Every structure is written in structure tokens, then in C-alpha cells.
Amino acid sequence: MERKALVLCSVVGLLGLLSVATGFGAEATRIKGSEVQFTSATQCTYPRSPALGLGLTAAVALTIAQVIINVATGCVCCKRSQHSSNSNWTTAFVCFVISWFTFVISFLLLLTGAALNNQHGEETMYFGNYYCYVVKPGVFAGGAVLAFASVALGILCYLTLNSAKDSNDPWPNPPLSNQSGIAMGQPQFALHTQDPVFVHEDTYIRRQFT
Numbered sequence: 001m002e003r004k005a006l007v008l009c010s011v012v013g014l015l016g017l018l019s020v021a022t023g024f025g026a027e028a029t030r031i032k033g034s035e036v037q038f039t040s041a042t043q044c045t046y047p048r049s050p051a052l053g054l055g056l057t058a059a060v061a062l063t064i065a066q067v068i069i070n071v072a073t074g075c076v077c078c079k080r081s082q083h084s085s086n087s088n089w090t091t092a093f094v095c096f097v098i099s100w101f102t103f104v105i106s107f108l109l110l111l112t113g114a115a116l117n118n119q120h121g122e123e124t125m126y127f128g129n130y131y132c133y134v135v136k137p138g139v140f141a142g143g144a145v146l147a148f149a150s151v152a153l154g155i156l157c158y159l160t161l162n163s164a165k166d167s168n169d170p171w172p173n174p175p176l177s178n179q180s181g182i183a184m185g186q187p188q189f190a191l192h193t194q195d196p197v198f199v200h201e202d203t204y205i206r207r208q209f210t
Contacts, residue, residue: 025050027051066150
């Protein structure tokens with residue numbers, strides 16, 4: 001895995017874990033029905049709870065993670081023709097769609113739970129009776145689980161497209177052979193040889209005395 005992809009996945013993963021942790025923290029600290037008191041026939045008193053801040057933190061962390069991973073991934077539909085493996089693109093596209101679907105539901109659950117958990121002093125009337133509204137169990141927990149799924153599928157989509165891109169170009173720059181070395185081999189020039197000339201002995205002696 002490249003260093004850029006490793007850093008990006010680490011940052012997005014940490015944001016996802018932060019969203020999950022604060023989501024479950026909001027679930028644990030939400031206002032329960034037993035903690036609400038009636039100060040009058042139409043007035044409810046709610047205790048202070050950190051669930052509002054934790055729910056908003058979870059929603060913001062999830063949004064930042066979703067933005068980062070989608071900016072890094074780019075347009076999934078535009079990259080279909082760039083990959084030779086159709087199965088890789090199909091897997092990435094399915095992860096992309098499900099990631100956005102789970103993100104929207106998780107974001108709405110976290111924000112809705114945080115807003116409803118902050119209804120101090122308000123009451124609801126049903127069939128002539130007044131009720132103090134509290135966030136139902138599982139709202140923040142469901143948002144946290146979906147946040148984890150959204151971040152995990154977003155990272156999987158990014159890695160699938162990134163690996164498919166690398167597999168299409170395994171040798172982008174083949175190494176060049178060293179042309180400056182000393183060539184070891186036979187010389188490139190031809191050797192000219194002449195046949196021996198035979199001279200008669202009388203002629204050789206005559207040339208020495210002349």
C-alpha cells in the first residue's frame with residue numbers, strides 16, 4: 001500500500017472510530033425516562049446530559065470522514081472505463097452506494113437523537129394526557145453502528161479502485177540498460193592478411209649483391 005493511501009485510510013479510520021465512540025457514549029449518557037421529573041401538571045424537568053455534545057461530535061466526525069474519503073476516491077462512475085477489471089469497479093460501486101446510504105441514516109439518527117435529548121422543560125400531549133419525551137433506546141447506538149459501516153465501506157471502495165489502478169500499470173517505467181559501460185568483445189575492425197610470397201634462392205642471393 002502506498003504511503004498516501006495508508007495515511008488517508010488511517011485518518012478516515014480514526015475519524016470513524018471517534019464517531020462510533022462518541023455515538024455509543026451518547027447512548028450511554030442519554031436521558032432516561034426515570035430521570036425526568038414533573039414539576040407541574042404540564043412541566044417536565046430534565047437533568048443535564050452530555051449526550052447532546054457527544055451526538056453532535058459523532059455526526060461532525062462522520063461527515064468529515066465521508067468528505068475526505070469521497071474527495072480522495074473521486075467520481076466512481078467516471079472511472080469505470082479506466083479499469084480493465086469490471087468486477088473491481090462493480091465492488092467499488094456497491095460499496096460507494098451503501099456507504100452513502102448508511103451515512104445519511106446514521107447522520108440523521110445522531111442529529112435527531114441529539115436534538116430530542118435537549119428538550120428541556122417541554123412536554124407532549126397525547127389523548128388529553130401530558131408526557132415527557134425522551135430519546136428511545138438504540139437511536140445513538142444505531143447511528144454509531146451505521147457510522148462504522150459507512151466509514152468501512154468508504155475505505156474499501158477507495159482501496160478497491162486504487163488497487164485496480166495499480167494493477168493496470170504494473171511496469172510504468174522499465175529500467176534502461178547501461179549504455180556507457182565498456183564493451184567486452186571482439187574488435188570491430190578487420191585484420192588484413194597477405195599470402196606469403198616465395199622467392200627463388202638465386203634471385204634472393206642476386207638481390208643481396210646488387
